[in-house]
Amino acid sequence: MATQDSKAFGGEQGDLFVCDIANWPVKDDIASMEIPLFSLKKNKDVEVREYRRGNKTLRVIPSTVGAATVFDKDLLIYVASQIVEGMKQGRQVSRTVQVDSYDFLVATARSDGAASFDRLVDMLRRLRGTTIETNIETGGERQLEGFAMIESYKVIETTRNKKGATRFSVTVSEWLYNGLLKYEVLTLDPGYFRLGRPIERRLYEIARKHCGDQPYWKLNIDLLAEKIGISRPRRQFRGELREVIQVDSLPEYRLALDTSTDPDSVVFYTRNSHKLAKYLMENPEKAVWFGTLEKYAKPSITDG
Incomplete structure (x- = not known):
């Protein structure tokens, strides 16, 4: 059944949204562009970080596997881009999405070698394990809350196809999803992924x-x-x-x-x-x- 918000902004709420749209514009959510949510370290980062600006507060609390990095954010950008483009096309959208790992790796300028597929699991662990505690507004609402960058993940196909790809599902946070439903995004140059x-x-x-x-x-x-x-x-x-x-x-x-x-x-x-x-x-x-x-x-x- 479609939610009122998603209908109002061009999409409908479904149980699962498949990220299979080609030639999508790269979209980044505005809230995370403003603040340092993601670690800049390439090595494991378990430091708790705090950010304050005016009435905005933010704490980033890593798990034992380390904080999510700016490179891990590529998955959220990919999912956000697909959801926003899906809404524009009038497709049903959902917080839970299905991702083909080969498509993701190619789209974000990564190698499609076997090691890249293995590193995807580490990326999912960091995104799931990093807690964000913030009162920053998305979707017209402001409240202090703590949440993971992704609520859950599941590898749903372990048999490798001829390209060496697996598929997985991800449920993004309501904090991110609310902003996407309101089109609180900006378009990025695809060259971002090559930085x-x-x-x-x-x-x-x-x-x-x-x-x-x-x-x-x-x-x-x-x-x-x-x-x-x-x-x-x-x-x-x-x-x-x-x-x-x-x-x-x-x-x-x-x-x-x-x-x-x-x-x-x-x-x-x-x-x-x-x-x-x-x-x-x-x-x-x-x-x-x-x-x-x-x-x-x-x-x-x-x-x-």
Whole structure:
């Protein structure tokens, strides 16, 4: 039977939603883009983390298998993208989804080797075991609650097919699902999945949420560190940002540093050179300021 909310937003509630839609836009839920829910560590992380901003509070409590990572989040992005596209197509949707692991691995730019299938189970364990305690609003509701990133999972086909794939089902949290029903999502560039460093993924999410289609957006370096979930000294974080600036791998955006402020400001600006040039031409004082920033410099042919 369809729920009132899901009918109102283009979908109907079913018992199981099969993630089999091709050519889907990549969608990320807005609430998790704003806050550091996911660990940036590639090794096992069992540290309890806290985040506070205004009246928003968040605690991330890992299980013994470790906290869910920014790479584990790919599964939630994949499921969210499928659910949102399913609603747009008028399909029945559900908190419980069925995923073909081969399709997931290919869609998120992962290897489809045997080891990747084995690592999927570890991903499910971390997502199920990590507890989020928060009062951050989704779907028009605010309440303090604790929940797992996924409520449950089940491997439903252990016989490998010719591609080496298995299938599994996942029940996502009501917290995430309520936001999806209200279309509280933003579209990501598919290049997000090819970002290999955790800090790059968080920087892109923050840029996509706050900079959006603007020519640029800035904030101070300490606040950015909080949003990313980094507690390292400012000097070390600044060094990491400089590496990101020169590697220049973020889709849609570039980074720059304004070292004339105290603390430094971090500037996200569009890769659309026409849009940026038009804005700077119309705002000469900003053009002067932009010229002082520490930003990406294309290597010359004599470098190296």
